[in-house]
Amino acid sequence: xxxxxxxxxxxxxxxxxxxxxxxxxxxxxxxxxxxxxxxxxxxxxxxxxxxxxxxxxxxxxxxxxxxxxxxxxxxxxxxxxxxxxxxxxxxxxxxxxxxxxxxxxxxxxxxxxxxxxxxxxxxxxxxxxxxxxxxxxxxxxxxxxxxxxxxxxxxxxxxxxxxxxxxxxxxxxxxxxxxxxxxxxxxxxxxxxxxxxxxxxxxxxxxxxxxxxxxxxxxxxxxxxxxxxxxxxxxxxxxxxxxxxxxxxxxxxxxxxxxxxxxxxxxxxxxxxxxxxxxxxxxxxxxxxxxxxxxxxxxxxxxxxxxxx
Numbered sequence: 041x042x043x044x045x046x047x048x049x050x051x052x053x054x055x056x057x058x059x060x061x062x063x064x065x066x067x068x069x070x071x072x073x074x075x076x077x078x079x080x081x082x083x084x085x086x087x088x089x090x091x092x093x094x095x096x097x098x099x100x101x102x103x104x105x106x107x108x109x110x111x112x113x114x115x116x117x118x119x120x121x122x123x124x125x126x127x128x129x130x131x132x133x134x135x136x137x138x139x140x141x142x143x144x145x146x147x148x149x150x151x152x153x154x155x156x157x158x159x160x161x162x163x164x165x166x167x168x169x170x171x172x173x174x175x176x177x178x179x180x181x182x183x184x185x186x187x188x189x190x191x192x193x194x195x196x197x198x199x200x201x202x203x204x205x206x207x208x209x210x211x212x213x214x215x216x217x218x219x220x221x222x223x224x225x226x227x228x229x230x231x232x233x234x235x236x237x238x239x240x241x242x243x244x245x246x247x248x249x250x251x252x253x254x255x256x257x258x259x260x261x262x263x264x265x266x267x268x269x270x271x272x273x274x275x276x277x278x279x280x281x282x283x284x285x286x287x288x289x290x291x292x293x294x295x296x297x298x299x300x301x302x303x304x305x306x307x308x309x310x311x312x313x314x315x316x317x318x319x320x321x322x323x324x325x326x327x328x329x330x331x332x333x334x335x336x337x338x339x340x341x342x343x344x345x346x347x348x349x
Contacts, residue, residue: 097148110313160245193216273305
C-alpha cells in the first residue's frame with residue numbers, strides 16, 4: 041500500500057497545538073528560532089500565535105511532530121510514501137518529511153519567511169479576498185484587467201474549484217471584483233480575509249529577495265521521495281537537485297498556490313494522510329475529488345485509522 045502525505049498551511053494554527061508531544065521537539069524549535077515558540081504554541085495568546093512569523097514555524101513544527109509519530113506506524117503496516125505536498129508554508133514541512141531539510145532548518149526558514157512577508161507591505165496597502173463559486177477563468181481575466189504598472193492583483197490560492205483567493209493592492213482587488221461582476225453578469229460572493237499581509241502576490245517581492253539569503257545558508261538535500269510543488273503543480277521526483285527546490289520555494293512567495301491543480305493530479309483511489317494541525321486540507325481535498333480517502337491525524341481517531349489500514 042502507498043500513501044500520499046499532505047501538510048497544511050497558515051490559518052490552521054490553534055493555541056495548545058503539540059501539547060501531547062515530547063519537550064525535546066519544543067527545545068529544538070525554540071533553538072531554531074531563538075525565542076520561546078513553545079509557550080506561544082501551548083499557551084498563546086492567540087493574537088501572538090497569529091503573527092505570521094510565529095504562525096509559520098508553529099505549524100511546521102507541529103506538522104513534523106505528527107510526521108515523526110506517523111513514520112513508524114507506516115513502516116509497521118508496510119505502507120510506503122508515494123509523494124508529499126504541502127499548502128503554502130506546508131511545502132516546507134513536506135520537504136522536511138522528504139529529507140530535504142532538517143526539522144530545525146525548516147522551522148528556522150519559515151520563521152524568517154513569515155517575518156519577511158509581514159514586513160514586505162505597509163499595513164492597509166494590500167488585502168486578500170476569497171472568491172466563492174466563480175469561474176476560475178473569469179477570476180484570472182478580472183485580475184489582469186484590474187492590474188497596471190502601479191497596482192496589481194492576482195490569484196493567490198486555488199484552494200478548491202469553488203474557492204479562489206485573490207491578493208494584491210486593496211484598490212486593485214476591489215476593481216477585480218467589479219470586473220468579475222461585469223464578466224459574469226451577476227453578483228460576486230467575495231469575502232475579505234482577516235490577514236496581516238497580502239500573501240502570494242507581487243507585493244511580496246521584498247520578502248522573496250530576503251528569503252533567498254536565508255535559504256542559501258541552509259543545507260538542502262535531494263528528496264527521498266517525490267513532491268508536488270505549489271508553484272506549478274508539477275511532481276518533482278526523488279533525487280531532484282536542491283537548486284530546483286530552492287527556486288520553487290522562492291517563486292512560491294509571489295506566485296499562486298495551485299492546490300486544486302495539485303490534488304487533481306492525484307489518482308481517484310489515492311490514500312491521503314493529512315499531517316498537521318486541523319483538517320482544512322481534508323475538507324478541500326474532498327471538494328476537489330470526493331473519491332480520494334483522506335485521514336487527518338490531528339484528532340483522536342486519526343492514528344487509529346492509520347493503524348486499522
